[in-house]
Amino acid sequence: MKARLLFLFFIAVAAQVSAQTYRLSGKIVDEKNVPVSFASIYIRNTTYGTTANEEGEYEFKLQAGTYTVVYRYVGYLEHTEKITLTSSNQERNITLMNEPFVLQGEAGTGNETDPAVDIMKKVIGKREYYLNQVNEYSCAVFVKGVQRLVSAPKSLMNKNVARALQLDASGKGILYQSESISEYNYKSPDHIKEVMIASKTAGQNTAFSYNKASDLQINFYQNNFEIQGLSARAFVSPFAENANSFYNYKLIGRSVKSGRQIDKIQVIPKRSNEAVYQGNVYVVEGDWRIYGVDLYLTNKDANINLVDTLNISQQYIPITDSVWLPTSSLFNFGGDVLGFKFKGYYLAVYNNYNLNPGFKKGYFDGEVMRIDTQANAKNMRYWNSNRPVPLTNVEEADYIKKDSLAKIQNTPRYLDSLNRAQNDFNPVSLSYLIFGHQFYDRKTRQSLYLNPFLQTVFYNTVEGYGIDAKVHYIKGFDNGQSFSVTPELRYGFAAKMLNANLGFTYNYDPKTQSVLSARFGSDILDLNNAGTRSLFFNTLSTLFYENNYVKLYRTRFGVVAWQRELVNGLLLNTQASYAEREQLYNTSFNHAFDNKEKTYTANNPLANPPTVESQLFPTNQALTIKASLTYTFRQQYITRPDGRYIEPSKYPKIRLNYRKGVSGILGSDVNYDFTSLDVFDDHMQVGLAGFSAFKITAGTFLNHRSLYFMDYNHFFGNQGTVFNPTIGSFHFLPFYAYSTDRSFLEAHYEHNFAGNFLSKIPFIRKLKLEEVVGANYLTQAQHSTYSGVGNNTLIQPVKGNYSEFYIGVQRFIFRVDYGISFDGGHKAIQGFRIFYGLR
Known part of the structure; x- marks a missing residue:
């Protein structure tokens, strides 16, 4: 033994x-x-x-x-x-010795006779072959990022700023560094799944942090390459099938490496201010494949955002005799913001390629990334054993310093003091005025949010001056579930009308987007449920311009709703409601400026004449059932320890809607069936030309035996200078004039050229404006009467086709459009519309 x-x-x-x-x-x-x-x-x-x-x-x-x-x-x-x-x-x-690239008697001139032109034609000729050569693979990816401040203006850099940024006494140092280790899986043509095993950031006091390997997946065999945040435009690869239209090539020289002849070729843009690279590429002669790239973009020439320069380096190695894949990809960048000069890099290192991973059927199920629950808990011993790129002395010292600070900042005493400071409420602050205020208790994961003051105090001609007090209470749980309660009190002083309602929402299964909600009480609602003006903008237009665009009614209601994702990409929404609806009339005529040439209109959008109050509908009861199915083609998502997060889709969505007014139950007076179909996409990349958005909706009332104006299908119109840029909205369409109980078709299309034209105009290009063009269209089965008032029939004007066309420019959240609209063949309205973040 x-x-x-x-x-x-x-x-x-x-x-x-x-x-x-x-x-x-x-x-x-x-x-x-x-x-x-x-x-x-x-x-x-x-x-x-x-x-x-x-x-x-x-x-x-x-x-x-x-x-x-x-x-x-x-x-x-x-x-x-x-x-x-x-x-x-x-x-x-x-x-390493500098490499002498020798021309071997050939002269590079940078024009079509240069030997580089023939070389690049051969490489481009094999582009598609190498793009599709590998059907699938898996590999290990290490991603490292560092951002550092290299200088700062003395007038803006003080001890408090340096302390907040965790810099040294001189105001210099590492602002941020991160590392991650992932398993990356790929299957042709575009299926990916990344499993993050470990993640680390320097001194970040957050619940979780991560860095995706897929963000650094660069493939120059593809025609175009998008860099999120850097530009709205896609950049043309020097190896694209149409690259000859964008680049000149110059042969710098040749060299022999491991028995292979490598050509060094300079990449030269044919025209300035286009979405193209500059620099050098290296190709293997005979195989006509990429050996490496060393390219760069500049703010001056490529009109990029965030940074002044971006250098992209990539090196390929032979995985087998015939297959070459990247061994590393590097983004090196630098910039200057208000005198604060910074630089940094993001590096991806690829290891242990497996070209025959044998993925099981169904492995690529829409989950593009899964983050291990312990990814953020790996200790220093793990990182010292597993990181392939050693830390520099400065980086190691920064980790030690910020890890020590993080330990202090994670103590209960520090967190409690930070919680108290964040909860400090100033009712006259600009922050509360515009954004509201949130109280948060970190120990119990409870929060209370107060709506912004601009959304609390209001004026309209029905209620007069009023207060709409709404708070949101949220309780979060460790498993990602949450429960919220939203009480609302609304009082109009002129109408002496108090309304109160209470809502509940229970997010009980975040992985399937399962939500159960209910709300009951009384409220003042817009006759147009598709969207008109916010309380704030309606207050401004009513008081200062005497345009009381929004028409209101009162409801006493109860509603329950349920949502669940049935399978990945297919979302079901259901709702049942019972309401008593009451017509309201103008009771207040106060305004900031007395304009004797203007008069407030009645609270009846169909009143004739429009300034005289008349009945639109009698008090009625309505039992309504709604359901919708939304399908996202090839929906992708990320699974994190704190929940499941849907990624923006590359493909359109389709939604089927159904709404029924049920008669005879609980005294319900409505009896109708409505169905519609939406097809939409809010960001569809169109090669180098920018991106488009569209929405097409077709709908009809299968029956309309008994319904009232608020039951009609309404459209997302706009009356006023400020507009909502959401795709599916109109620039000039009146809020109520086109509401219908018959069949209709509406279509919206918008294209953002991403600065392709304005970037070529001197001085203007520095503004980095993006050009926008668009069109909206509406047609419906004609109808001329609205009979929702019993024996009193109101005349609804016959409406033909409606269309509008516009052009505009935008920069971040700021946008200015000029457009023109047509009612049938007649010009209706034209003018400017603006957007600056508030809706």
Whole structure:
């Protein structure tokens, strides 16, 4: 027995020794002893590699054995060493020599006769082959990001600012750094799933942090490449099928690496201020494939946002004899905001490629990313053992400093003091005026939100001056569930009318978007349920311009609703409500400026004449049932420890709606059936031309035996200078004139050219404006009467086709449009419409 145990012990020791890893490390410099930042190092005939850090330092964890290690970086001669690891760590410092790219008697001129033109034609000819060469693969991805402040204006940098940014006494230092390790899975043509194993950020006091490897997935074999946030435009690859229309090419020279001839080609934009790159590309002659790229964009030439320069470097290595894939991708950037100069980088290192992962059927189910519940809990020992790129001394010190600060900032005493400071309420502050105020208790995960003051005090001609006090109470739970209560009190002083209602919402299964809600009480509602003006803007237009556009009625109601995602991408919404609806009339005629040429209109949108009150509908009861099914094609989502988050879709959505007025139950007076179909997409990339948005809705009343004006189908109109830019809204359509109980078709289309034209105009291009054009259209089965008042029939004017066309410019949330509308063949309204964030 003892002999057997001893034998097993020796086997275990031998296995442990054979699995022992050793550290191969060193520093990579050039001929002038300057560190070669982000040089690539990989083991030949494997897919295991790493990248040097900013100071040229690198390290490997390897088992004992003999390895052929390749050191390379664009612009330097490839260096190969055979290294044997036996029983200890090794340090191997490397000097990379500048690479002499020789023209070999050929003259590059930068025009169509340059040899580079023929070379690039051959590479572009094989673009589609290499784009589709690999059907599927999996790999490990390490992503690292660093942002640092390099200088700041003395007038703006003080101790408080430096302390808030966690900088040193001089106001310089690392603002932010992050690391993540993921398993990345791909299947042609565009299926991805990323599983994040570990994530770390420097001193970020958040519940969770992550960095997606997919954000750094660059494939220059694709025609265009979008960089989110950098520009609304897509950038043309130097290897795109139409690249010859955008670039000139110049052969810089040739070199031989590992028996392959590499051509260095300068990429030169044919025209300035287009969405194109500058720099150099490296291609393998004979194979006509990408060897590496070293390209850049500038704010001056490419009109990019956020940064002044962005350098993109990428290096490919052979995974097999015929398949090459990236070993690293690097975004290097720098910029200047109000004198604060910053720079940084994001680096992705790819390892352990598997070209035959054998994904099971259904593996790519819409989940594009899953973050492990313990990803943010990995300790320093884990990171020291698993990060492929060593920290610099500055980065390591920053981690230690900010981790220490984070420990202090996560103590109950600090968190309680921070909670008290955030809950400090100032009723006369600008923040409360515009954004409202939130009280939050971190221990119980309860919050109370007060609506902004601008949404609390109002004026209209029905209620007079009034107060609409609404608060939102939310209780969150560790499993992602939440419960909310929303009470509302509304009082109009002129009408002496008090309304109160109470709402409940229970989000009981976040993974399936399952929500149960109910609301009951009394309220003042808009006759147009599609959308008109907010309380704030209606107050302004009524008081200062004597335009009381919004028409109101009173309801005493109860409503219950249920929502659930049946399968990924298919969302069901249902609702049942019972209401008593009462017509209201104008009771107040106060205004800020007495304009004797204008008179308030009646609270009946169909009144004739419009200034004289008349009955629109009798008091009635309505039992209404609603249901809708919304399908998102190929819906994608991210699963995080704190919930499931839907990603913006690349494809349109389709929604089927049904609404029924039920008669005879609980005294309900309505009897109708309405159905409609929506097809919409609010961001559809259109190559280099920018992006489009559209919405098409067709609907009809299957029967309309008994219904009232608020039961009609209404449209998202606009009356006033400020408009809502949401796709599906009109610029000039009156709020109530086109409401219908018959069949209709509405269509909206808008295209954002993303600065393609204005970026070419001197001075104007500095504003970085985006050009917008659009059109809205409405047609409906004609009807001429509205008989919702019993024996008193109101005349609803016959309406033909309605259309409007507009052009505009926007920058972030600011937008100005000029448009013109047509009622049938007659011009109706034209003018400017603006948007500046408030609706």
